[in-house]
Amino acid sequence: MTDLAWLDAAISGARPQAMAALLRYFRDLDRAEEAFQEASLKALKAWPQNGPPRDPTAWLIMVGRNVAIDAIRREKKSEALPEDDAAFSDLDDAESALVDRLDDAHYRDDILRLLFTCCHPDLPSTQQIALALRVVSGLTVGEIANAFLVSEAAMEQRITRAKRRIAEAGIAFETPGPVERSERLGTVAAMIYLLFNEGYSASGGEVQVRKPLCEEAIRLARLLLRLFPAEPEILGFTALLLLQHARSEARLDADGAIVLLEDQDRGLWNRAMIAEGEALIEKAMRHRRPGAYQLQAAIAALHCTAPSYEETDWVQIDFLYAGLEQAQPSPVVTLNRAVAISKVQGPEAALATIEPLAPKLSGYFHFFGLKGALLAQLGRVADAREAYDRAIALAHTAQEAAHIRLHLDRLAQDAGRGKTWRSKVP
């Protein structure tokens, strides 16, 4: 491993905070980005010679700020410099002074603003994510294009368009009040979750290029949590990402096909990530202010800590899903709860739970997959086959369809065996 790789990690670790501060100074995304870029180049030259500074973030902010001020000065040659800028010309002295001014409360709003800027409601979600990856995480346009499976030119255009829209709309620079801050936090978490799901939903050959999206989402979630350590939903959110990502090695087989939870090799799960997720959800629950992220994380934690699929605490999972139905009512949540109900009360009760969802989920693969499985358990072979056929017709990937075909084959075998068996019983 080269020294460069370590410098890169130090720079990208400092990036969100440094970018956030530069955005506050210059109120312009492009200007802040150029400033950070220049500072990073200078760091790559200076740090190997003089050793890395004690506080890389403050160094990058300082140098970035100076570079940008020089650029502005060149652009407006005739205008005199404001007085206080002179103080920033001597780097060594200014560094410690700046660190003092980087108090937590201040930079917390800076970073939140930077992230929130990327979540502008006028931007479609794909543009929000792309912009956050570019501006906050510092991925290159090529890397982002690769992850989204589009050409670099198309991604470049998408990001430029997103930036223009934000510049037109204007960035909110006033310090947010408590209500606003909490709203921004929710918006930002939702964007990070979208980013995570972009990576998580990958399958087949896409996995290698898209897995870093999950890791980046976790990094941003941790960043958010460091800023808001006592927000139970942010604790739950970070826990949820960790607990989902912990299973990623077991989610796909050698051919890139999705392996269902019940069939996964639990030895492949990342125990360190699970332990951290559990620690965070335990902290969150002490607040007794449950929310959708915490409930989902608690459900994920029960799955992650169960010794096997059969030994999962379905009673507790059913209970948590009931809470989630209240916090975030959706037919998909009820569908997931039905799996727990089938384990606790049996397939009949589960079928009764999902039947009312039929009009809303008539185009949903998983609805017919579960319906088929429940009908099969009840021995209603013809009905099960019909549901499975619908599922196949709605499958998005070849793997999904193949999985259902496996069930259809099993159904045919069982039906064959069932006949001989039944004929012996009077």
Added chain:
Amino acid sequence: MKYAIFCYHAENAVCSWSKEQDDAVMAKLKTVQEARAKAGKLGPVARLMPTTAATTVRKDGEPVMVLDGPFAETKEQLLGFYLIDADSLEDALEFARALSEANPGGAHEVRPVGFFVDWREAQ
């Protein structure tokens, strides 16, 4: 004499290491640890979970307060530590609270341990 050695580093940089980078650091450290463990002069080694997993019990007066997040004051110094087994966070906090109550003041940060080896037992 027994010595305690505490490790400090910028967390945002460490959290930005790739898995390969992290593994490489841990492997190099393990080599250093093994050499000392062979001489029978190394006790437990622990890597703590990130500060986001920390809870701090603080006594500024009565009652003792429990706060999310790591210990953050710079006007107090690290004076000691405990390594405990706990059934739950609540269990660990209960102990930290008892310690705080027995102390005239100060703070106890409760942080889950991620990686742990007791070299005395391992040898």
